[in-house]
Amino acid sequence: MTYFKTFWTLLFIVKGYFAMEPIILIHGGAGDISDSRVKGKFDGVKIAVVAGHKILEQGGSALDAVEAAVVSMENDENFNAGYGSVLNLRGEVAMEASIMRGEDLNVGAVTLVKDFSHPISIAHKVLTDSPHSFLGGEGAKLFALEKGFTTVPPESLISENAKKALEEFLQHGEFGRTEIGMKNEAGVGTVGAVAIDKHGHIAVATSTGGMNGKAVGRIGDTPLIGSGTYADDNVGGVSTTGHGESILKYCLAHSIIKLMENGTDAATATREAVTGMTDRLKNTAGAITLSKSGDVGIFFSSKRMSWAYIKSNKIYYGIEHNQILEEDYISK
Numbered sequence: 001m002t003y004f005k006t007f008w009t010l011l012f013i014v015k016g017y018f019a020m021e022p023i024i025l026i027h028g029g030a031g032d033i034s035d036s037r038v039k040g041k042f043d044g045v046k047i048a049v050v051a052g053h054k055i056l057e058q059g060g061s062a063l064d065a066v067e068a069a070v071v072s073m074e075n076d077e078n079f080n081a082g083y084g085s086v087l088n089l090r091g092e093v094a095m096e097a098s099i100m101r102g103e104d105l106n107v108g109a110v111t112l113v114k115d116f117s118h119p120i121s122i123a124h125k126v127l128t129d130s131p132h133s134f135l136g137g138e139g140a141k142l143f144a145l146e147k148g149f150t151t152v153p154p155e156s157l158i159s160e161n162a163k164k165a166l167e168e169f170l171q172h173g174e175f176g177r178t179e180i181g182m183k184n185e186a187g188v189g190t191v192g193a194v195a196i197d198k199h200g201h202i203a204v205a206t207s208t209g210g211m212n213g214k215a216v217g218r219i220g221d222t223p224l225i226g227s228g229t230y231a232d233d234n235v236g237g238v239s240t241t242g243h244g245e246s247i248l249k250y251c252l253a254h255s256i257i258k259l260m261e262n263g264t265d266a267a268t269a270t271r272e273a274v275t276g277m278t279d280r281l282k283n284t285a286g287a288i289t290l291s292k293s294g295d296v297g298i299f300f301s302s303k304r305m306s307w308a309y310i311k312s313n314k315i316y317y318g319i320e321h322n323q324i325l326e327e328d329y330i331s332k
């Protein structure tokens with residue numbers, strides 16, 4: 001009995017010694033983001049990455065960390081998720097989100113959510129509290145109400161920028177031919193987060209308002225597991241952004257996971273899959289990736305993509321191609 005106890009105590013100590021360094025990597029959307037939007041994006045991704053990292057520092061799970069980072073960006077009109085989401089052709093917000101836990105491949109996703117502030121939190125509840133994986137529209141609303149979420153007036157999620165973007169789209173736009181925010185000030189973007197906690201568990205969350213001027217009822221890549229989001233503790237995690245119809249045809253998130261499964265490193269896998277999608281389907285995208293050992297992959301074929309991560313007491317961030325800015329991160 002004592003031997004048995006000593007064995008477990010030792011195992012515990014050894015496990016603690018080799019605990020993973022927690023990492024969180026986020027993006028704030030890929031697209032033709034205007035210069036006037038860059039500062040708002042940088043501020044927003046820095047706040048969100050810190051919100052997620054705080055949870056990891058306190059020993060919280062990767063799943064809670066990615067949710068917290070995404071919630072932060074859903075509150076921020078600089079991003080196309082939650083408040084500030086782009087509008088469909090009827091001038092409505094219709095949001096989508098997905099979340100995945102790499103430990104057991106469990107998932108939760110929602111789509112066509114119109115009157116809740118945080119679709120990602122409803123998706124998280126689908127993961128933990130529903131026998132199903134993906135709920136849409138009326139059903140997602142009924143589930144959310146049952147789980148204690150409160151509705152907000154749909155108009156309260158609409159920003160002035162989103163209204164302007166739809167007006168411009170109706171005058172000049174062609175769905176799918178332009179990147180979000182092109183030629184106007186509404187350069188917003190889908191948001192996503194990938195994290196590894198100190199136990200080495202990986203989780204990924206992605207949330208969006210979709211594409212400006214989308215058809216009523218259009219569902220994109222973001223809530224689709226394998227396209228917008230994928231997490232597997234045995235391999236890594238990926239969140240994507242960009243042209244939804246292309247990302248879903250290419251199963252972009254899972255394409256990156258597949259390459260890593262076959263031995264490709266996170267950075268190469270991310271670059272190869274995003275480039276492969278763009279070559280094949282002639283539309284742009286971006287992705288963020290963490291491997292199970294904490295290697296980072298960030299790549300986009302769009303003009304810009306905002307991203308940030310915290311690793312070894314530094315915040316790294318950027319928005320242009322080949323740009324890596326860094327600041328010290330002192331946790332408070």
Ligand code: ASP
Pocket residue numbers: 029030031080180188189190208209210211220221222240241242243244245247
């Ligand atoms: N992928 C999103 C969609 O098509 C848009 C984005 O990433 O900005 O719904």
